[in-house]
Amino acid sequence: MRTEAPRDVPCSQRLAQHLPLAGLEAIVPAQPRERLGGAGARLDVPPAGACSLLRWVTPDWVVFHLSRKVTSVVPESCLLILLGLGLGGIVLAVAKKAEYQLEPNMFFLFLLPPIVLDSGYFMPSRLFFDNIGAILTYAVVGTLWNSFATGTALWGLHRAGLMDPGVEAGLMDFLLFGSLISAVDPVAVLAVFEEVHVNETLFIIVFGESLLNDAVTVVLYKVFNSFVELGPAHIHATDYVKGVASFFLVSLGGTAVGLLFAFLLALITRFTKRVRIIEPLFVFLLAYVAYLAAEMVSLSAILAVTFCGICCKKYVEANISQKSRTTVKYTMKTLASSSETIIFMFLGISAVDTSKWTWDTALVLGTLFFILLFRAVGVVLQTYVLNRFRLIPLDRIDQVVMSYGGLRGAVAFALVILLDREKVKAKDYFVATTIVVVFFTVIVQGLTIKPLVTWLKVKRSDHHKPTLNEELHEHAFDHILAAVEDIVGHHGYHYWRDKWEQFDKKYLSQLLMRKSAYRLRDEIWDVYYKLNIRDAISFVDQGGHVLSAAKLALPSMPSRTSMSESSVTNLLRESGSGACLDLQVIDTVRSRRDKEDAAMHHVLRGSLYKPRRRYKASYSRHFISPDKQERQDKEIFRQNMKRRLETFKSTKHNVCSSKSKARLKEKGRKKASPPQAPVLFLALRFAPVLVMVSSEEEESDSSETEKEDDEGIVFVARATDEVLQGKTTPGSLDVCPSPCIIPPSPTLAEKELPWKGDQADLAVYVSSETTKIVPVDMQKAWNQSISSLESIASPPGIESGPQHRRFACPVLEEQPQSASQAMPEQSSCFQFPSHVSKSGRSQSDSSPDGPEQQELQPLMATEEQGRMPPTAEPRWLMFNRASHL
């Protein structure tokens, strides 16, 4: 234990999270009766084990958190198995009896489904279906080949007399063993390959294979099991036919069950807009029901839940609210990684139980040798055939990695434990061999695959964020290829994909998606939208450095080498405002007056929170009432808590990561600020990013729009506008709301304005227009991107939190002086040379927006209404490059 504990440490974040859970699971389902009736002394064994484990893990975590070398070399699954071995050893030593087995029932009913659902749901479906031919070949033909070849070869070894005579097994027993030992295990593959980062195609093939070969394995296992039980003498030809038929039945049936439930799930989520809170529940419930249903009728449950996940995702994601989406995402990931952890731990723990297995060197070594050999042979042969049909052939190196990546795992172990000792005499030998094989593949191959991949220079996946151009042009490529296929008259992949997409668009999406979601769906738009958000975030993220470092490049923009003076963009760039994402917006709006308007307004608004009053005590489990007062309270509470959390987090985080030194500084600054300020600044910070609800959405059924209850910040954006409205000249108003089509040219005034170079006023980019073009409320995307940020940032401490403050600081410092200078510059800052004609239309577009907005942002709506001139149209803010004024 002591020796192992330090090694585990880097993954201890996970361990620490899951250990208690693991302990629980171990105690509760495994042997509840024994535990209750057992002696008191035994009761404290597992907690003691877990505690000692935690005791070692926690301090080491701090120490080893600094060096991540161990996890970069040793896959987590290996560490977990070793940890399990250690834990099992302790338990064995203390209790003199092996406890806590990996029970097959527990494994198949509780541990496996979350992992499979997770991998199905987050499967990159385009990639999966692009390669489905190869995946199916490897999964079906490959697994069949492996099973039969391994089984027969082992039988040959047995016949040759190389094995211990104690191994009483016939051909059928060995074929049975071959079937369970030959299946590549999704859990093990995922655990190792996720850390290796091979290129996507290779990954999807190996991983897809491991997911889909379950059907083959389970069928073979069942068929051979029944053959063994029947006894070789009683098997007739019809039984073989039945075996083949059952293969198709089980796999296709499982898939059908999955599709059915995916359809149901999508359909259900379409109608949950009034019960947002249980949306995630539906997702998990129906996927699990799919699993159970398939299991119940002896179809492939793994296939069912995989396809349920793959197919429902598109519609479910479109239907459910942003919060539900986040919940689903995190719950699924958490469940899956918990299960994974438990499985590997238990593999280690179970292996300690010597009473269950019997060693035979010839069998063990023979099995190891044969599975490696036949896997390699199978891969090479199949790839040879496949490459004749593949556009991009799999080269030799890919084949090596695929052969070597055939990891066995808990599925094999659970299956071998399930064997009936009465019928299969050699069960104990098989158990021992399986354990060795699993350990060997997971530990030895898992350890060596990373160096191997590096050594062979396998193409790694390069993760780059999608750019709008790529998205757009790849769409165009798809269309082009489909058209060329049509012209050539060859109905290939693109033809069918095209057909499917049309079918999907015409019928499925209409049936399964909410109208609002369906209307707003467009991939190009999605990417554009995400990019904007990402820029906003990165901008905010960099906001803390604005004061010191002037040259910050936008992540999604190629760096510019040549600059022409005529370009606004470049002009801005030269002026050192690279940190701003919406260059054109800044171009016109980054005036001090605007900023001050906003700032003043925020001060006002900040004090305008309605006084607390009693709200009626209403409680419902399934509805969150959007009571105004409640929302305000919630919002304030949330902001406060957020702030506290951030402070807490960053303090904590600074201890272990050197990254956040900069933040420390800011924290110091922050402490100096007046206590009520942060709320304000938080709001301010959101101002540029947060936006509006587009006219598009507004037109749609208002009840369809999601009411997020933490959109309190939104009002800021609107409010800022309003102030602007009140103070700017009518001329500027006309111009603002139109997202202009004509590329801007800097006006003389803009060039000469003295504050051009002033970086400090980056703080508030109140772009007064464009925002209405964004169709979904920004809040949603903001959350989304925050969560994606979180997933990117490895230390859990880094979240949206620290960023908030960073931005807040510059604003804070800016405020006092800016307020005084507000008025004089007012007139000069809005020079709107053109676009007056275009604005006419959008003006009329936007005018009906008012009431809707109000509905969505009820917080301050009433006052706003009162102050707003009736004729003025609302103006929205946003980060948007498109908007040049």
Place this chain on the structure above:
Amino acid sequence: MMFCGTEDPFGQLGTAVLAVLPLSFLCTGRAWGAEKPLARHANLSLSFFSSSVSHSQITRLYSRFTSLDKGENGTLSREDFQRIPELAINPLGDRIINAFFPEGEDQVNFRGFMRTLAHFRPIEDNEKSKDQNGPEPLNSRSNKLHFAFRLYDLDKDDKISRDELLQVLRMMVGVNISDEQLGSIADRTIQEADQDGDSAISFAEFVKVLEKVDVEQKMSIRFLH
């Protein structure tokens, strides 16, 4: 239907599940043969199709060509293309049809037909090596990209202007997106790619912005081997 994978050309090896569709297509190339003699085009030099293109494939394409050629005059007109039902529902259908016709002409012969199709041939390993000398093959990466580029570039000034981009966008997105939204997408797209600040995408910028995309794969059809 989507999930059985039969539509996948890669899946065309008879896996147990998939044994259904695949072979039909593989056989067609040979089975069709040439209903009409290639004699009329015998003097054609199809050198841009590398030697790896088998005779049977050319024959197969020729028979497709003649079946499209309703006027039976050895050339295809725009109407011939427009008769293909699937092209009518392809958002970029008309642009692609236009790409088959050389500047100012409204007929395309078999050679021109093949020349355009040659863009979509996959790049083979042995071709990569001999790229250095001799003219660049039509299926090179940059030619593939140029083909796509020309679909955008209507006025042939080697630049995708904002308006040109907007037109294509309008074709490719649904009616759900308003003009303003499209406009901002177009602006953003151009801004992303634009390096020299002329508010248009030149071919060099186009190549640059797609440098991470596996164009060789995404603009190739296995059939045209």
